[in-house]
Amino acid sequence: MNALPTSFFGWVGFILEKYGTLFLSGVGITLLVAITGTVIGFAIGLLVAILRTIPVAPRAPWYRRLPLRALSALLNVYIEVFRGTPMIVQAMVIYYGCMYMGLRMPVLVAAVLIVSINTGAYMAEIVRGGIISVDKGQKEAACAIGMTHWQSMVHVVLPQAVRNIMPSIGNEFVVNIKDSSVLNVISVNELFFMSKSAAGTYLRYFEVFFITACIYLALTFTITRLLRVLERKMDGNTNYIIYGSQSDSKAAIVVPKEGGVPND
Amino acid sequence: MTDESAPILRVSGLQKRFGEHEVLRGISFDVHQGDVVSIIGASGSGKSTLLRCINFLEQPTDGAILFHGRNAETEWNRAQYHAKVGMVFQSFNLFANMSVLKNCVSGQVRVLRRDRREAEEKALFYLDKVGMAPYRDARPAQLSGGQKQRVAIARALAMDPEVLLFDEPTSALDPEMVGEVLSVMRELAASGLTMLVVTHEMAFARDVSRRVIFMDEGVIAEEGAPEEIFVRPNQPRTREFLSRVLGA
Ligand SMILES: Nc1ncnc2c1ncn2[C@@H]1O[C@H](COP(=O)(O)OP(=O)(O)O)[C@@H](O)[C@H]1O
Ligand SMILES: [Mg+2]
Numbered sequence: 001m002n003a004l005p006t007s008f009f010g011w012v013g014f015i016l017e018k019y020g021t022l023f024l025s026g027v028g029i030t031l032l033v034a035i036t037g038t039v040i041g042f043a044i045g046l047l048v049a050i051l052r053t054i055p056v057a058p059r060a061p062w063y064r065r066l067p068l069r070a071l072s073a074l075l076n077v078y079i080e081v082f083r084g085t086p087m088i089v090q091a092m093v094i095y096y097g098c099m100y101m102g103l104r105m106p107v108l109v110a111a112v113l114i115v116s117i118n119t120g121a122y123m124a125e126i127v128r129g130g131i132i133s134v135d136k137g138q139k140e141a142a143c144a145i146g147m148t149h150w151q152s153m154v155h156v157v158l159p160q161a162v163r164n165i166m167p168s169i170g171n172e173f174v175v176n177i178k179d180s181s182v183l184n185v186i187s188v189n190e191l192f193f194m195s196k197s198a199a200g201t202y203l204r205y206f207e208v209f210f211i212t213a214c215i216y217l218a219l220t221f222t223i224t225r226l227l228r229v230l231e232r233k234m235d236g237n238t239n240y241i242i243y244g245s246q247s248d249s250k251a252a253i254v255v256p257k258e259g260g261v262p263n264d
Numbered sequence: 265m266t267d268e269s270a271p272i273l274r275v276s277g278l279q280k281r282f283g284e285h286e287v288l289r290g291i292s293f294d295v296h297q298g299d300v301v302s303i304i305g306a307s308g309s310g311k312s313t314l315l316r317c318i319n320f321l322e323q324p325t326d327g328a329i330l331f332h333g334r335n336a337e338t339e340w341n342r343a344q345y346h347a348k349v350g351m352v353f354q355s356f357n358l359f360a361n362m363s364v365l366k367n368c369v370s371g372q373v374r375v376l377r378r379d380r381r382e383a384e385e386k387a388l389f390y391l392d393k394v395g396m397a398p399y400r401d402a403r404p405a406q407l408s409g410g411q412k413q414r415v416a417i418a419r420a421l422a423m424d425p426e427v428l429l430f431d432e433p434t435s436a437l438d439p440e441m442v443g444e445v446l447s448v449m450r451e452l453a454a455s456g457l458t459m460l461v462v463t464h465e466m467a468f469a470r471d472v473s474r475r476v477i478f479m480d481e482g483v484i485a486e487e488g489a490p491e492e493i494f495v496r497p498n499q500p501r502t503r504e505f506l507s508r509v510l511g512a
Binding site for chain 2: 057059134135137138140141142143144145146147148151155156159160163240241242243
């Protein structure tokens with residue numbers, strides 16, 4: 001610990017040894033904020049999409065149409081505002097705004113809140129796209145057997161919509177891992193914030209942020225792969241069984257998806 | 265006490281406009297218990313819109329649907345009405361995220377609050393009836409058109425409907441699959457199910473239905489027993505339509 005390193009990799013090794021736990025705790029906070037924010041944002045997106053697609057009967061009385069209109073206008077404002085301003089600005093406004101009104105949030109709570117609301121606005125639009133991708137005949141069929149709007153969305157439309165938008169959801173996740181770094185402006189001690197403090201001591205910005213970049217890349221790469229696996233899980237088994245007769249399930253044969261369907 | 269002659273379904277003065285476009289211009293008819301009514305007419309005459317209005321997939325602009333004498337829009341619980349008046353679509357509209365069995369179970373469980381075991385038994389009973397029980401675990405995407413439509417019929421039947429609406433159930437099918445669906449529908453008609461069938465299958469309309477409605481430009485141009493419509497049509501436009509579809 002007496003002589004300081006002289007080479008680039010010497011510094012990298014030195015910093016890793018000295019600030020390893022700092023980086024790790026930064027990674028922990030970054031993951032925590034990104035995962036919770038994405039999950040909550042996704043839930044917000046689903047809810048907003050369900051609310052925005054409530055059908056309005058043209059012959060319905062005004063006291064039923066008006067609240068729906070107001071709700072939909074409100075949701076549009078929400079989406080426009082949060083998609084139309086940078087998250088770094090939203091963080092400042094929300095955090096200091098709350099403080100201004102006498103509400104002192106723990107920064108971690110504020111961080112999750114901001115990422116969730118911000119992600120929710122994007123997710124709402126992504127989910128809307130997913131709903132459009134599901135042919136509307138299925139929604140009508142669900143309605144025709146008496147399902148409510150909520151039931152048909154939850155059991156028929158959204159499961160398919162979500163499968164179709166998995167790539168975009170993954171995108172949001174990756175964006176959140178990276179963009180949670182802007183939360184350093186309200187002193188959330190995520191990975192970027194931790195890196196800054198590590199770099200400050202010996203003024204080794206290049207070496208430290210080289211490490212930081214590698215960590216971000218490792219995180220996003222892992223997440224993308226995991227989501228791919230999840231997608232494949234969602235597609236499920238491509239084989240199915242044809243039961244030879246109802247009483248004799250041993251007569252069942254397995255038909256691969258591409259194998260064509262034999263006649264019974 | 266229900267009157268023997270009281271209609272199960274009464275369509276009264278039904279009108280539907282899309283913007284300026286008047287698609288249904290005052291449609292009235294009765295459907296009695298056990299009736300099999302075929303609705304024929306040129307493409308664009310409003311047949312699908314009629315069925316969709318009966319099932320409230322479209323909001324009628326004017327007029328009323330009476331089910332068991334009560335206004336379906338205001339005096340029936342919407343979910344209950346939908347359960348009792350089922351629909352089979354031209355494009356099948358099976359739930360792509362569910363197996364064949366689940367397609368037939370989910371409505372029973374969600375809407376009728378049936379116990380899952382009971383619902384599965386009922387679903388399998390009707391799947392067996394349409395010859396699709398062996399495929400209970402298949403996904404809709406893995407089935408042929410005719411098989412999909414038979415599953416769709418089983419799904420509708422599993423709700424124990426009193427009336428089943430069919431909107432050109434065989435029009436999207438390859439010719440060799442039309443027969444399998446029609447034979448299922450014939451059996452249903454024979455079993456006494458009340459059916460309202462929009463169809464281009466003139467043989468079905470003539471041989472299976474009790475009554476034929478000919479629609480033209482949003483009105484019922486002519487209505488009667490199949491032998492009247494097909495053998496002695498009164499209206500020139502009926503004659504013209506029939507000679508066109510039956511082939512000169
Ligand atoms: N949602 C809609 N919006 C506007 N016009 C429609 C809509 N649905 C149907 N139409 C019009 O209504 C007319 C009747 O359509 P439809 O009921 O499908 O006829 P059919 O089933 O007899 O072929 C057509 O001219 C069609 O363009
Ligand atoms: Mg049609």
